[in-house]
Amino acid sequence: MKKVGMMVLGVFLLFGLAACSSDEKTSGSSEIELTVWNDWTEERPENTVYRDIIANFNKENKDIEVKIESIPHDQYETKLRTQAAGKQLPDMFRVWPGTRITPLVEGDALLSLNPIMDKWKDKIPEGILKDYAVDGEQYAIPANISETSLIFYNKELLAEAGYDTFPTTYEDWKKLIASLTDKDITPIALGNKAIWPLQSVYISMIADRITGSEYLADTLNGKQSFTDERFVKALTVIDELTKLNAFNEDLNTIDEAQARTMFISGNTAMHVAGSWAIGPILNDVEDADNIGLAPFPDFGGEGELGKMTGAAGGGIALNSSLSKEKQEAAFTFLEYFYNDELYQKLMKANIIVPVQVEMDDSVPGILKSANEFAQGGGIAPVYDASLTPELTDVINNGLQSITLGEKTPKELAEEMQKAYEKNK
Amino acid sequence: MHLAKKSKFAIIIGLLPALLLYTIFAIVPILQSFYYSLMEWNGFSEMKFVGLSNFKMLFQDPLFWKSAKNNLFVVIASVLGQIPIALVIALLLNRKLKGAKFFRTIGFLPVVLSTVVISLTWSLIYNTKNGLINELLRTVGLESLTQNWLGDTSWSMIAVCITVIWQFVGLYLIIFLAALQNIPEEVLEAAKIDGASEWVTTWKITIPMIWDTIIVAVILCISGSLRTFDLIYVMTHGGPAHSTEVMALYMFNETFNKLQYGYGSAVSVVIFFFSLLLIFIVTKSMGKKMI
Structure with a gap:
């Protein structure tokens, strides 16, 4: 027994010494x-x-x-x-x-x-x-x-619902969603378990379209209020989409990557995500030409249509x-x-960069579109990049409650204003 | 044994390292958070003394009460779920059952698995579209019973609790089995000779003889469920809409997501006293001098 113990000890010492000596080699110079x-x-x-x-x-x-x-x-x-x-x-x-x-x-x-x-x-x-x-x-x-709010769509499934191009107004978008659900196709793959996507990806853009880009900064300076009816209208869009069954049923229990996989596998017609999804989607999708990219439609508000949150x-x-x-x-x-x-x-690697880089033909279509969107009308603020961590938490959880029908958009807007005033 | 009598010094030397580590990593942080709980602090800025206003804010936050309620739910579900199930299985396995070893290993397996693995696996099982449970219900034609287990606020807490129970039954199973094996053979034999039925033996002899162990298990179970965090964090993030938020998760969100380190410390102080109180009540009511 003792002998074995000594041998084990010996082996350990040997390894220890070996590790030391190899360390010395790399850290030898200063x-x-x-x-x-x-x-x-x-x-x-x-x-x-x-x-x-x-x-x-x-x-x-x-x-x-x-x-x-x-x-x-x-x-x-x-x-x-x-x-x-x-x-x-x-x-x-x-x-x-x-x-x-x-x-x-x-x-x-x-x-x-x-x-x-x-x-x-x-x-x-x-x-x-x-x-x-x-x-x-x-x-x-x-x-x-x-860019944080891009709509990826499956051209084939859209064609099945009777659409060759992506709708440019909210009304048409809702019609598209309705005809997709009629055909038993899940319209939008959403993974909101981590609760930021609905806020960061959806509300940032929808609110910008409806309220214009100045609104958020003004509100945070106290010049406007979250209870502004334009902002409530933006929150209402999420409510309306949920009621239209635009999202997959398990939206609150899967994460963003799982939702993306759903879209890539071709079961759902749309997926809303930022430019971070371009790479993975192009990598994994079977036919890259079948994927289209669209900005958010016109919600009939004050925001410039060319703007892209990011x-x-x-x-x-x-x-x-x-x-x-x-x-x-x-x-x-x-x-x-x-x-x-x-x-x-x-x-x-399919990433949009801040400097001018020449693009050749090998650059895929959706990346080109994404680049055009960035150059289009400038960058609009993303909500969680501007809100305080506390307000972000309130809106994230509130949006999830809206999808569950446990809170109305108006209640959430009031709650946000209250949280804002508390910390002013 | 006589060494202990001879030199207290040796005992102190022996205990010192563990005691030192325990003090530095457990006692000191607890005292520190008492101190932080009186401050307004976002983790980076200068601390500002605010007295008891953190606690005032805390008791007025409906979300805290909701998380406390959810936490009690977990405690009750664990005590009423884990202990009886573990006890029944332990009693069964204690008999000369064929394959008892095999079942014992199976029962203990969840305890060894990483909580993250358990959480992710059960999330898949509960998935509303292609999860195991809903698929099963659909296959046997009970489609009307399918639920969005984790996504529906009325089911999410129940679903989480079932996973918690499943995870820890094995632990108490092993504890009970060890206790059962310590019951002297003669006592049981005497009962048999006196003509006691199996049922009577179990109730009148076996259970009373392991009663101390059961109390320990209950206390472990309560303190464990009051601390519960990781499983829920991975499975639901406390969602949807705070429906599965427990106190530890509430503390975590307030502290690290909203950057309120002072307030978060106040929450942990309250959790600390809440747990003490609960365990005190339980030990008193179960009539043993455990603490």
């Missing part, structure tokens, strides 16, 4: 290690692009090692906030623009990138850079533009407490990362 947190867990082409570029960077820069730590998207921000509260943020981390970085900035968690901004100033339009700036300080560089994305922020040495290394990394190579590769 190498700076930077950890970057992100949500690149899904097997998506753009995630591969990000990873590849970091791998190249590590190869070309012998004295800097960038380590990737990926956390699933749904948990990522929670984890980031928790770590931020405990002052345990990593060196670099992916952040989202607008109000989602302001608390981090106010808590002095982020490092300003102003010293190195010359590289991007003329390349990326100011309107897009602005998304990642707070009070004139730039905190991250956008890698992409995401935001800059893919920014990586730096921890404010980096040492001088690490700071330099991180700047070098950002300059390497946000470069033409990244944008070109992203475009090839």
Whole structure:
């Protein structure tokens, strides 16, 4: 017995020594290690692009090692906030623009990138850079533009219901939905278990069409109110769609990816999602030419029809407490990362980017359409990028209640106004 | 044994590491959250002392009461579901049953599985369109009984509770089996000689002899269900429309989604005292000196 124990111990020691010696090889020179947190867990082409570029960077820069730590998207921000509260943020981390970085900035968690901004100033339009700036300080560089409200449709199923082109008015859209349900085809695949899609993807765009783009900012400044009948009308659209049976029955128990799979498998006629769905859909769908892309129809409101809700994305922020040495290394990394190579590769990976990139014929149709939408009438705000976390929570849950018939649009609007006034 | 008498010092040395870890990772955070609960704090900003206003806000929030009610529902369902089922199965398996080992393993399996796996699997089973339950009902022609189990607010809580029960029956099954095997053979034999039927033996001898274990199981069950979080978080996110939100989930959402660390701490303090109270009541009413 004793002998065996000694042998086991010996083996462990051996492995331990081996591990030590191999460690020494890589960390022998004074190498700076930077950890970057992100949500690149899904097997998506753009995630591969990000990873590849970091791998190249590590190869070309012998004295800097960038380590990737990926956390699933749904948990990522929670984890980031928790770590931020405990002052345990990593060196670099992916952040989202607008109000989602302001608390981090106010808590002095982020490092300003102003010293190195010359590289991007003329390349990326100011309107897009602005998304990642707070009070004139730039905190991250956008890698992409995401459009958040695109209607993907299955041309074949639409033709079955008697439509060759996608309806451009709300009334026609409802007619299309009615004729699809008549044919026993689920009109729209929706996965709202995580409760943000109805708000972020649907309401942002519908409300913009009805209220115009100024309304949201005005409301948050106290000049308008959520109980405004235009906003209530926007919420009512969700109520009407639910009552028309526009969504799959299990909308509140499946997540967004599951809904997308439903659409890809060809059982449902439409799926509403942001540009993040373009890649996966093109990858997995059998016949890419059968998929069409349309903007939201005209709801007869005050918004410009060319507008598309969206935001800059893919920014990586730096921890404010980096040492001088690490700071330099991180700047070098950002300059390497946000470069033409990244944008070109992203475009090839079906991502809309903030800089001008030439497009050849190999670019699929729906990506071209998506790009046109972005250039069309400009970017409109996305609700959860502008609302406070608390208001976001109220509207997310409220919209789910509307789909269950437990709350009326008017009640939700009042609840939002109350929550807003409480925290003013 | 005599070592213990000889040197208290050795005992202290032995206990110290565990005690130290426990204090740092359990006691200190609890005290800290008492402190935070009196503050207004979003996790990044300076803390601002606000006295008891967090608690005032909490008791006025109907959502908190809803989550407390849901939590009680989970507690009751667990105590009334897990314990009796586990006890019955344990009594059956304790007899010289063919394949008892096999069933014991099967029964314990859910305890070993990761909660996330359980949650996702049961979500698939409950799915309204192609879930196992609804498919089964449709196949036997009971289409009218099909439900949107997790998506309908009147069913979601029940569906979640069934999963919770299923997950933990195995744990209590093992605890009861161990207790049953400790009952001395002679006692049962004596009962048999006196002509007691199986039924009478079970009620008059077996159950009283493992009563202490049953109380421990009930307390474990209550404290476990008061903390329940992960399973519901993965299965429903507390939805739809807060219908399956329990206190821990409410605390989590308030703290991390709405960035109210002070308020969230107040919620956890209330959960802490609520649990203490409940366990106190139960131990008192079951008439044993457990705590």
